[in-house]
Amino acid sequence: MASDLQKRKKEWLEKLKRDGKLRDPTEDHRIGLRALQHRVRREIIKFIGYGKRSFEEIAEKFNLSEAQARMHLDLLEEALFVESRVENGKKYYYLTPRGEAYLENVEWR
Incomplete structure (x- = not known):
């Protein structure tokens, strides 16, 4: 299992590099910390879990307007915690x- 995660991480990092999304580590940490400062964004990460969630499911679960949901999800994407895909x-x-x-590394309280 650990080797599968390592393989996916390596492939993901290569994709980020190809797409020009790798940043300076200081900037990357700043954006990541900003994303995690808001409780709703941390809860969205937990809600998505290891599956997939639609934009509508996320907005409904957290009682967010379309604009609020977009703001939170855009920041999580910018911080590289989530990715989006259009399916059907x-x-x-x-x-x-x-x-x-x-x-895996955060203790939920």
């Missing part, structure tokens, strides 16, 4: 290896 005309969010590592 519907937008879904998945955790990245960084998002999965956050779930």
Whole structure:
């Protein structure tokens, strides 16, 4: 299992590099910390978990307007905790290896 996670992490980092999304570590940490400062964004990461959730499911679960949900999800994407994909005309969010590592290493209280 650990080797599978390592493999996915390596592939993900290579994809980020190809897409030009790798940043200076200081900037990356700043954006990541900003994303995690809000309780709703931390809860969204937990809600998505190891599956996928639609934009509508997330907005409904947290009683967010479309604009609020978009703001939170955009910041989580910018911080590389989640990725989105359109499937059958519907937008879904998945955790990245960084998002999965956050779930595995944070004690929920």
